[in-house]
Amino acid sequence: MIVCAVGLVSACSTPPRETQPTSLPAGDRPSAPGVSGEIDPLVLEFRRLVAETDPFSIAAPLPYSPRLPALDDNALTRRSERLARLRGQIRDLPPPLLTKEAQWKREALLVELDRRGDRLLTTPSFLILGPTSGPDLVVTQLPDLLPFTSAADYRVYFALLRDTPRFLREAQGRLDARRQAVTAQPCLSLYGVEARLATFSELEQIETILMRPFTPPAPALGERQAAQLRAEAAAIIAQDVGPALAEFRRYVETTITPTCQPGEDLRLAGLDLAAYQGRLGDAYGAPISPAEAYGWGLARIGDLRADLTARVLPLGYGSLPAYQAGRDRLAADGFPLDSAIALLSAITPALSREFLALPEARLGIGPMAPGVPAAGRLAVYSPASPDGRRPAVLWLAANNDQPWVREDIPALIFHNAAPGQHFAYTAVLAGHGGQSFIVDQPAFFEGWGLYATGLGAAFDLDNAGRTQISSVSHELLLVSQMVVDLGLHIDGWTPDRARDYLMDVNGLSRERAMAMVADIVARPGRAAAPVLGARRLREERAAAAAALGPAFDEAAFHQQIFALGPLPMSVLSRALTAWRLEGGRPPIPEARPDRPFTPDAEEISDSEPRWQTRRGIGRGSRLETGP
Template identity: 25%
Template sequence: MLRPLLLAAAIAAGLSCAPPAAFAAAATAAAAPAVARSAQAETLHRLFDEEWERGLRENPEGASYNGDKRFNDRWTDVGLAAIQARADGDRRALERLRAIDRAALSAEDQLNYDTFAWGLERSVQRQRFREYLMPLSQQGGVQTADGIVEGLAFDSAKDYRDWLARLRAVPAMIEQNQALMREGVAAGLTPPRVLMERVPAQIAKQVVDDPTRSPFYKPFARFPDSVPAAERAQLQEEAKRVIAQTVVPAYRGFGEFFQRDYLPKTRAGIAVSDLPDGKAYYDFLASYYTTTDLSAEQIHQTGLKEVARIRAEMEKIRAQVGFNGSLAEFFHYLRSDPKFFYKTPAELLEAYQAMAKRIDPELVKISKIIPRQPYGVRPIPDNIAPDTTTAYYLAGAVDGSRAGFYYVNLYKPESRPKWEMVPLSLHEAVPGHHFQFARGLELPDAPLFRRTGYFVAYGEGWGLYAERLGYDMGLYDDPYDRMGQLSYDMWRAVRLVVDTGMHAKGWSRERAIKYFMDNAPKTEQDVVNEIDRYIGTPGQALAYKIGQLKISELRERSRQALGEKFDLRDFNDQVLATGSVPLSVLEARIDAWIAAQRRG
């Protein structure tokens, strides 16, 4: 999955739930060669340019993640007036788009038009639900604002001064969030209490006696050679002063507000359908994330069928390794036997890094086009590791100034089994998310919203599909690694059942946890965090399996249609060549590719 902080920042800003580049909108790639365009196309690309710039200006964190440093000294304005102004801007942009004659555009610009329209239409549709009044989740929010440093490049003294400016603005940012939370309480729009009970510990990590132990101080721990030695001590002293006198008091006050005024007023229930207009909200989220019109019941039934199919495959692995107990007992064995775990965080990190290097040379078996942008492996920051997922991916900067990074959770290594490392790395790094995002940046002539876009069903569907590509790459020679792949496939099938179960069918949190534990060998630490993630981000987890099923269906369709002409590498490259798009658009493009291949 993508970094949770991005999603939290999006909701807090009242923006679409996608990576900053995607919800910013669009622009023509600066490096793309000039192409003769019609008047309608010129109008379309002018809109893309202007909306991309608006997105960067209105979402400084998104600009920072994309490598644009112009707004590095500020946070997104989440005052109610600014949120309304952004909503008005989205509606105006949609009106401008609809005034363009789509029929007068080239086929490629029609694809740009349709993809841009899809996102804008849903940004406007979701305004009614006022998500911005619930700006925190257990996975991120103002309490973990320091996390943006993972995506910043500190190359000059100005970069450090910009960060100091952001530190000075922390109290105003917190006050704006508190205002949204108060408004949310008045409107009956609050998160589930079971999730919010995790937040006080996250806030407490910002309240330190020693400023150098603050997560916000991290950039000042070391400097590049480009920062003059004479300035380093001055910058460090200023950072200590601002953290001690501004940042820490602001978070101390926020902690008091949260415990006294907010936490007691959060809702007892877990279903998003409990909110005002909640059923319509969940229907919207399911459609938005899956990019389909599937109902909650249809998704639920698909999940049940997939769970049954994968259980049968797991039974075969249990028999193959000679385990004599039941499948439930096999799960317990996989979760608890010490041989499946590393003893220390350092050993676990080294193993993840080695796994990445094991995968890299096998990529030529599944793709002819290897993206140029590199990637690295990093630990998830300690202050968020206990409450977040097993791993996530942070895309590289658009301008190439930052590589992509595969972040792995080293908290409690005794809960991170070795058998999950192959599918996890395939999904989060290569050929999963890193391939998808790095290849997107290399799309020729595409506007930036296409090159940096993120439709969850496409992006996470590709990531889950990439886990199975490990078979084509010869990586699942160990039966326990194959069990890991099946457990990850089951994980995403279970999501279809428990997400719809909790939000549309009245399931309790305990029932969802038990169903997960009964059908997958993931450890209880992971299962509880996952279930809480589905509670906090309704519908998002549906996209993975729905997207994977569609991509797998298109692969089989291509194989049957092309016969001996079918080359898996060409198919995979074609899927990535579309950039991130709704599943219906991907299907149309693959069908057109099949027809072209058959014509020879």
């Protein structure tokens, strides 16, 4: 498989610092020794509590314990005591003696404790996060949990692999309990199970995905040991994992029907309307009702469609539907690797002008493995591990149901790579380190991705407006997904109505729209994260520009977001308000590059070390042949 490793780094007039400071210069910080560091042990304890109940919500998963026991009365009491002690320790920290960064972390911890509430006192569930998450998480995420650079990684992998049948049995038990608890028909969330399981029609597809750690194996394994482990994994998959998935699928097909009564989906997923509204508020950073989000989404779709129509008419299309039906498509088996590489190389000089400093942002680009369910997405971003052992990868659909559209590529690169999620992950990790993340914040990273799509569109790389068309089309798709989310979970839409709406608004194929609906029904409220998160960031930018006037520096605003890190959106909003009231000073004074950095592109062979720096100063784009 060909993988592109893209490096972005600035040529700065001053050397980059090892850690990103907060919005206050060093001279303005409190001088009390040790106080600012007291927040980090509390962050780690909170992350441990979260990891015991919802491991995938932390940005850098803690070590996996294969057999976390159910909570008995004594264990529940101990965890309740830990939770109460942690809450008290956080509240007792004196804000005036903390650095600004520590103050915002303290606020974020209190927000997260209130938001999670009793969920921190539930029975642990490692891979099965909800009634419909089990099969695709087990199959697609298991090989991506570890960097696979040592024999120890493979031992953890085998523990996970052997536990997969148990995870599926537990998922079936939870599904059955929830199904029986609903007095009327089983409903919409269960539709997601059936639609997702349809992806795993062949055991060979599952085997291909789960065997990825052995293609090729880690350098730490000798050839003989690698062959032995490969055979052992194949036997477990054939004898245990495959039959367990088949049994789970039989249960779904014979017991569950894809019908729903309004409101039952939320109860089946363990939510109520207040919790759903809370998810919307988490994404926006302020209270927002489903009706308000729904109305805003419909209005935004109208504006985006009008904007898109005005942009495509000069290209010779008679209408927006005519453009969506006649867009320039790649060959049926085409894979846009070269286009992605060229685009990343082209935007680097522009990024040097828009940001105070460009992070070193190595990124692999490769095609998704056959059979990986991507919920209708054409691109899936997997961030690097904080220790750098596992590189970041942008997986692009290689065998989707319809050929790639050329106009899709810029927006997907802007959202997922640069200046989007990968850019933000790398900048945040450089400034904070993975262990200072509170928990993963979808609205922060996904919201930044959509916000960054607009930044990338401003570059207009082809001078023909197609970059902007790509950006507007991408936002139209995401906003329409949020409207579908609200329609399904609040307004009583059927899956068929949701599918038809996505097809009509975006010109999608039936198969891709169905995959998106299955993902939306499985994760109530998640589609709001990128849309409402980006809306909040745009509003904060507009407020800063209005308050600071000519002194407003967009690059300093972006750098401040990275310096603050992945806070809950409500805390991030307050932090950005404080920043602009302080004058909007850049976190790294004098750090703007004195010249744009232009990457090179070259192909390296398998014999050279992976991720090797091949230039004396800076790092450029390069190709790598690998798994």
